[in-house]
Amino acid sequence: MHEEIIVAGFGGQGVIMAGKLLCVAAMNEDKYVSHIPSYGAEMRGGTANCSVVISDKEISSPTVPKPSIAIVMNTPSLVKFEPRVKSGGLLIYNSSLIDQKPKRTDITTVGIKANDISEAEGSVRAANMAVIGKLQALKPEIASLDSVIKALDVVISARNRKHNDTNIKVLKKANL
Amino acid sequence: METKNFKYVYDRPEALVDKVTHYCPGCGHGIVHKLLAEVIDELGVREKAIIIAPVGCSVLIYDYMNFDGCEASHGRAPAVATGLKRVNPDNVVISYQGDGDLLAIGTAEAVHVANRGENITTIFINNAIYGMTGGQMAPTTMEKQITATTPYGRDPMDVGFPIRGCELLNTLEAPVFIERCSIYDFKNTLKTKKAIKKGIKNQIEGRGYSFIEVLSTCPTNWGMKPQEAANWVKDTMVPYYPLGNFRDN
Amino acid sequence: MSEKILMKGNEALGEAAIIAGCRFYFGYPITPQNEVPAYMSRRLPRVGGTFLQAESELAAINMVYGASAAGARVMTSSSSPGISLKQEGLSYIAGAELPCVVVNIMRGGPGLGNIAGSQGDYFQSTRGGGNGDYRQLVLTPATVQEMADLTLLAFDLADEYRIAVLILGDGYLGQISEALTLPKPTGKVFEKPWALTGAKGRKPNKVASLRLVPETSLEELNLVLNEKYKKISAKECRSESYLTEDAEYLLVAYGTSSRICREAVNELREEGIKAGLFRLITAWPFPAEALQIASAKAKKILTVEMSLGQMIEDVKLSVKDPERVDFYGRSGGMLPETDEIKRRIKAYGN
Ligand SMILES: Cc1ncc(C[n+]2csc(CCOP(=O)(O)OP(=O)(O)O)c2C)c(N)n1
Ligand code: SF4
Ligand SMILES: [Mg+2]
Numbered sequence: 210m211h212e213e214i215i216v217a218g219f220g221g222q223g224v225i226m227a228g229k230l231l232c233v234a235a236m237n238e239d240k241y242v243s244h245i246p247s248y249g250a251e252m253r254g255g256t257a258n259c260s261v262v263i264s265d266k267e268i269s270s271p272t273v274p275k276p277s278i279a280i281v282m283n284t285p286s287l288v289k290f291e292p293r294v295k296s297g298g299l300l301i302y303n304s305s306l307i308d309q310k311p312k313r314t315d316i317t318t319v320g321i322k323a324n325d326i327s328e329a330e331g332s333v334r335a336a337n338m339a340v341i342g343k344l345q346a347l348k349p350e351i352a353s354l355d356s357v358i359k360a361l362d363v364v365i366s367a368r369n370r371k372h373n374d375t376n377i378k379v380l381k382k383a384n385l
Numbered sequence: 386m387e388t389k390n391f392k393y394v395y396d397r398p399e400a401l402v403d404k405v406t407h408y409c410p411g412c413g414h415g416i417v418h419k420l421l422a423e424v425i426d427e428l429g430v431r432e433k434a435i436i437i438a439p440v441g442c443s444v445l446i447y448d449y450m451n452f453d454g455c456e457a458s459h460g461r462a463p464a465v466a467t468g469l470k471r472v473n474p475d476n477v478v479i480s481y482q483g484d485g486d487l488l489a490i491g492t493a494e495a496v497h498v499a500n501r502g503e504n505i506t507t508i509f510i511n512n513a514i515y516g517m518t519g520g521q522m523a524p525t526t527m528e529k530q531i532t533a534t535t536p537y538g539r540d541p542m543d544v545g546f547p548i549r550g551c552e553l554l555n556t557l558e559a560p561v562f563i564e565r566c567s568i569y570d571f572k573n574t575l576k577t578k579k580a581i582k583k584g585i586k587n588q589i590e591g592r593g594y595s596f597i598e599v600l601s602t603c604p605t606n607w608g609m610k611p612q613e614a615a616n617w618v619k620d621t622m623v624p625y626y627p628l629g630n631f632r633d634n
Numbered sequence: 635m636s637e638k639i640l641m642k643g644n645e646a647l648g649e650a651a652i653i654a655g656c657r658f659y660f661g662y663p664i665t666p667q668n669e670v671p672a673y674m675s676r677r678l679p680r681v682g683g684t685f686l687q688a689e690s691e692l693a694a695i696n697m698v699y700g701a702s703a704a705g706a707r708v709m710t711s712s713s714s715p716g717i718s719l720k721q722e723g724l725s726y727i728a729g730a731e732l733p734c735v736v737v738n739i740m741r742g743g744p745g746l747g748n749i750a751g752s753q754g755d756y757f758q759s760t761r762g763g764g765n766g767d768y769r770q771l772v773l774t775p776a777t778v779q780e781m782a783d784l785t786l787l788a789f790d791l792a793d794e795y796r797i798a799v800l801i802l803g804d805g806y807l808g809q810i811s812e813a814l815t816l817p818k819p820t821g822k823v824f825e826k827p828w829a830l831t832g833a834k835g836r837k838p839n840k841v842a843s844l845r846l847v848p849e850t851s852l853e854e855l856n857l858v859l860n861e862k863y864k865k866i867s868a869k870e871c872r873s874e875s876y877l878t879e880d881a882e883y884l885l886v887a888y889g890t891s892s893r894i895c896r897e898a899v900n901e902l903r904e905e906g907i908k909a910g911l912f913r914l915i916t917a918w919p920f921p922a923e924a925l926q927i928a929s930a931k932a933k934k935i936l937t938v939e940m941s942l943g944q945m946i947e948d949v950k951l952s953v954k955d956p957e958r959v960d961f962y963g964r965s966g967g968m969l970p971e972t973d974e975i976k977r978r979i980k981a982y983g984n
Contacts (some may be wrong), residue, residue: 271812
């Protein structure tokens with residue numbers, strides 16, 4: 210298993226954190242992981258993304274110029290990252306906020322109403338959990354759902370851990 | 386709709402470039418930029434003016450001002466201003482600086498440009514934080530204020546009390562004009578504009594060094610909504626940093 | 635087995651400094667190393683240490699000078715423009731033979747440049763950016779684990795040789811999170827009889843670089859320093875040779891660019907092309923002998939940097955037949971690309 214993943218969206222959608230969640234879950238299953246966030250001025254203008262590599266083998270280059278998986282939470286991220294996905298790769302997009310359909314036919318594209326699922330559980334802030342739940346269902350070899358849930362306790366700051374019940378509900382709801 | 390009988394009562398100043406700034410919603414920098422541009426227009430000195438950008442969130446101010454502009458390294462704007470002004474005394478030279486830029490890394494330059502009575506105008510944006518680098522303690526950060534590098538709150542016994550720039554410079558002989566204003570509401574914003582105008586007029590008349598401190602907002606790094614940030618200036622900053630004129634020679 | 639944690643490079647470095655017994659940190663904010671001061675401001679007060687945000691990098695390095703003269707393990711960190719401001723202090727630290735650790739998480743330059751990772755400060759680091767005849771040890775980590783491990787090494791080397799040790803990382807290494815096994819303290823203890831602690835029951839100690847009278851004594855100091863530098867050059871060269879034994883094509887790199895090179899080597903090997911990687915772990919002293927061995931069979935040597943060519947000068951000075959040395963680099967915060975490295979290596983074969 211070797212996946213090179215981009216998670217992208219608005220600042221505040223929790224994309225950096227979603228990437229970290231995957232890393233901690235996979236790391237605890239003894240896989241190699243790396244995570245690079247976009248930072249500083251790149252973040253101005255309100256977009257954020259992270260490059261994540263998860264692998265059975267030691268990771269050489271942590272950069273992700275051509276992701277095997279792209280998770281996009283808003284339209285600008287779809288526009289930016291859809292063309293970069295490796296042929297045969299996977300694109301998960303947040304169809305709650307993205308109206309247009311992906312154009313590529315040489316990759317698997319999966320829409321998920323991340324915001325709607327999150328809101329149904331009483332919070333708009335867990336949309337990132339929905340896409341991670343979906344990814345876990347499609348690519349269980351990255352990490353088990355159990356590991357992802359356990360990783361929440363590491364990745365979420367003590368202050369926000371009270372929301373973990375909601376996070377877990379959304380993860381599971383989207384895990385089909 | 387027929388518009389030819391309308392006349393413009395409010396327009397973008399010529400000195401301001403028609404461009405969306407990169408500032409966060411509710412940030413004070415944009416407001417002060419606009420005031421400065423209006424003043425430059427009203428005094429008719431656009432073609433003589435030179436803005437010196439600091440290192441801080443306003444590092445791109447020269448892209449927003451429709452007149453000459455110059456970058457300076459962090460804290461050195463007053464020195465760069467001195468060089469520019471000494472070569473071309475007819476230019477109107479404005480050094481625009483943040484609190485980290487002016488009162489931390491650039492304290493020496495800030496004090497000495499004032500002490501020499503350099504015929505320039507300084508606009509000092511005090512937002513009690515390092516905006517650009519993500520919210521670390523500034524020399525003007527309030528007591529107990531939590532920042533990225535004062536996670537337990539600013540403790541004056543450890544890192545000193547917040548520095549009052551106007552009062553500090555007011556101990557020097559040379560400056561001709563020192564005033565502290567704010568942009569937290571409309572009335573004070575007008576006063577700020579008046580002070581900036583006075584500061585630049587002084588320079589045009591060759592009177593010497595003018596220093597205008599503006600208590601400003603950084604909603605992003607304060608973790609507040611724009612209105613909360615404006616209130617915080619009024620309720621927390623103003624009591625420590627009193628508004629008003631310190632010198633007008 | 636010890637616990638693995640996911641940690642950012644900048645924070646791993648901060649934690650490693652604390653493990654190494656560093657209790658004093660002085661610095662000034664600058665991206666992309668802001669997590670170092672933020673981390674130290676949280677942790678140091680909890681372990682009885684002192685974090686102080688200086689008013690400038692110039693002040694910070696002189697606080698380091700003072701803390702080191704007092705005998706403490708002390709660190710400062712910054713990124714390229716801030717490191718430029720520290721050069722004066724580093725020259726004085728070299729002259730006074732004070733141990734300290736200085737971290738440069740490089741960003742794009744010259745000038746304000748940008749905040750993306752870069753390797754544009756190799757010359758400044760290895761040639762000495764301050765005045766005078768001096769050297770400093772330069773360590774070049776390539777992973778989060780090395781950010782931590784080399785920090786421990788840096789403190790030991792600094793104390794052993796009474797020298798500034800520079801940890802030369804870049805913005806990507808500062809920002810990347812990877813699995814980290816926290817290193818254990820090395821347990822080495824260094825006596826500091828020269829430290830300024832008050833002349834109680836001993837002759838007064840002096841920490842200084844000034845050598846005015848007699849006129850020859852400055853040269854004496856320089857000769858003493860030079861002996862030290864020679865010893866370091868002989869003993870402290872570090873590098874990693876990856877698949878170099880039969881390598882016909884050798885990549886030479888350090889830090890983040892070495893990771894991209896490693897990927898290229900793996901992919902080239904899969905295609906049956908004998909590529910190898912020589913990675914610096916110390917940039918000064920430059921591991922010239924190891925590079926000669928690694929490049930023995932190489933038809934071509936491709937130096938890969940996140941700059942437009944600085945380390946290549948050391949590579950050319952070190953290898954036999956320097957006309958074999960070629961260059962590929964990206965600058966201004968851009969990264970070299972695996973595909974481009976492979977394309978170039980394959981082109982040599984034709
Ligand atoms: C020599 C040097 N050190 C540090 C920095 C990083 N830096 C950029 S802006 C800034 C502080 C800005 O704060 P302030 O002056 O208060 O301006 P604001 O962003 O709040 O308007 C710092 C430390 C730099 N660019 N150069
Ligand atoms: S970070 Fe603060 S000072 Fe900078 S643009 Fe945003 S609100 Fe303004
Ligand atoms: Mg500020």
